[in-house]
Amino acid sequence: MSLADYLECNIDFEGQRLAELISQVILTISAIVGFLYGYVQQSLEATIMIFGIGFAITLLVTLPPWPFYNRNPVKWASVQHEKVEDRATSE
Amino acid sequence: MHNLQQRLSATFSFAVSALFTVLGVVAAISWVTGYGTAATKVNVRDIRVIQSRYGPDYFDYGRKTSEFGMLKFDIDADLTPLFNWNTKQVFVTVVAEYETKTHNKNQVVVWDKIIRDKDSAKINLRKVSNKYALIDFSQKWRNQVANLSVHWDVTPHVGILQNGRGDTSSVKFTFPKFESSGGR
Numbered sequence: 623m624s625l626a627d628y629l630e631c632n633i634d635f636e637g638q639r640l641a642e643l644i645s646q647v648i649l650t651i652s653a654i655v656g657f658l659y660g661y662v663q664q665s666l667e668a669t670i671m672i673f674g675i676g677f678a679i680t681l682l683v684t685l686p687p688w689p690f691y692n693r694n695p696v697k698w699a700s701v702q703h704e705k706v707e708d709r710a711t712s713e
Numbered sequence: 714m715h716n717l718q719q720r721l722s723a724t725f726s727f728a729v730s731a732l733f734t735v736l737g738v739v740a741a742i743s744w745v746t747g748y749g750t751a752a753t754k755v756n757v758r759d760i761r762v763i764q765s766r767y768g769p770d771y772f773d774y775g776r777k778t779s780e781f782g783m784l785k786f787d788i789d790a791d792l793t794p795l796f797n798w799n800t801k802q803v804f805v806t807v808v809a810e811y812e813t814k815t816h817n818k819n820q821v822v823v824w825d826k827i828i829r830d831k832d833s834a835k836i837n838l839r840k841v842s843n844k845y846a847l848i849d850f851s852q853k854w855r856n857q858v859a860n861l862s863v864h865w866d867v868t869p870h871v872g873i874l875q876n877g878r879g880d881t882s883s884v885k886f887t888f889p890k891f892e893s894s895g896g897r
Contacts, residue, residue, distance in 0.1 A: 631717040638714040645724045653731040657738065664798040666870050669735065677728050684720050 637691030645684045652676020740872030743799045751792045753863035753879030755807060758840055759785035762854045762888055767846075780854045782809075782847035782888055784823065785840045790863050790879065792834040803828045804866040805836070809847060810881070811859030821847055823861070854888040 633641065652673050660669030714720050761783040766776040788807065795803050807824040823843040828834050849857070862881035866874060 629717050632715055641714050641720060642723065645720075646727055649724075649728050649731045653735050657735050660798060666739065666798045669739075669798075673728075673732055673735065677724075680724055680728070681721075684714075684724055685717060687717075 631685075631687040633687050633691035634694050634696060636694040637687075641684045641691060645680050648676055648680045648683065652679075736871045739799055740869070743797075743869055743872045743875075748797065748800065748867045748875055748877065749794045750877055751790060751794050751863075751865065751879060753790040753792075754788075755861040755863060755879075756787040756789075757784065757861060758787060760888055762890075767848075777852070779848050779852040782843070782854055784843045784847065784861075786843075786861060788824075788836050788838045788841060788863065790836040792828060792836070792865065793831055795865060795867055795877075796831040796834060799869045799872060801868045801870050803834070804868065806864045806866075807861055808864050808878075809859050809861055811849075811857055813849065813851065813857070816850060819849070821845075823847055856890055857888045859888070 652675065656669040656672030656676070659672055660666055714723055762780050763783055764778055765781050766773060766778050768776050770776075786807070790805065792803055792805065805826050805828060806822045809821045809823050811819050813819060822845055824841060825844065826836070828836075860881055863879040864876065865878070866876045868874060
C-alpha cells in the first residue's frame with residue numbers, strides 16, 4: 623500500500639451526506655455567532671477568532687473517517703459466475 | 714466528500730464563502746452607518762512669511778524662490794468616536810484652504826499623523842510647526858485669507874475608505890504682507 627492509500631479515508635454515501643451537513647451547519651453557526659459577538663464587543667478580532675475555532679472544530683469532526691460515517695456500507699451484489707459464462711457462450 | 718482530500722477541499726471552500734459573507738456584511742454595515750464625526754479644533758498662534766528657495770539648499774541658485782508660510786498652531790482633536798470594530802487606522806491631516814483670484818479652491822496639507830489605536834486618538838498639541846511647505850501656486854502670499862481644518866481618512870479592516878472633516882469656519886487667518894527687506 624502506498625501513502626496515498628492510507629490518506630484515502632473513505633466513508634460511505636450516507637456518511638458523505640452527514641459530513642457535508644455537519645460541516646455546513648458548524649461553519650454557518652460559528653460565522654453567525656462570531657459576527658454577533660464581534661458586533662457586541664466591537665472587535666473584528668473576536669469575530670475572526672470565533673470563526674477560526676469553528677473552522678478547527680469542523681475539520682476535527684469531518685476530516686477523520688469516524689465510525690459514524692461508515693454505518694451504512696454499500697452492499698455489493700455477489701459475483702455471479704454462471705451468468706457471465708452464459709453471456710460468453712451466447713455471443 | 715468520499716475521501717480525505719475531498720472533505721478538506723469542500724470544508725475549506727465553504728469556510729471561505731462563509732467568512733467572506735461575514736466580512737461583506739461588516740463592510741456593508743460600515744458603509745451604511747459611516748464613522749460619525751470627531752470634535753476638532755485648530756488654533757493658529759503665529760504666522761510668518763519668508764522667502765526661500767525650494768529644496769534643502771537655499772543657496773542652490775538653480776531653484777526658484779518662493780514665499781513660504783511658516784505657521785505655529787495648536788491642534789485639539791478627539792478622534793476616539795472614529796474607532797469602531799472596523800477601524801484599522803485613522804489618517805489625520807491639517808489642511809489649509811483658501812481662495813485666490815485665479816483658483817477658487819486651494820488645499821495644502823500642512824501636517825499629518827497616522828493614528829493606529831484608540832488610546833492615542835486624543836491629540837492635544839501646542840505650537841506645532843507645519844510639517845510640509847506652505848506654498849501657493851503663485852508663489853506669493855499677499856494678504857491671503859485662509860482657514861485651517863482637521864480632515865481624517867478612516868482606513869477600515871474591510872470595506873471602503875471613508876473620510877470626514879472637522880469644523881472649518883472657526884479658524885481664519887491672514888498671511889501678513891511679506892516684507893522684502895527682512896527676507897533672505
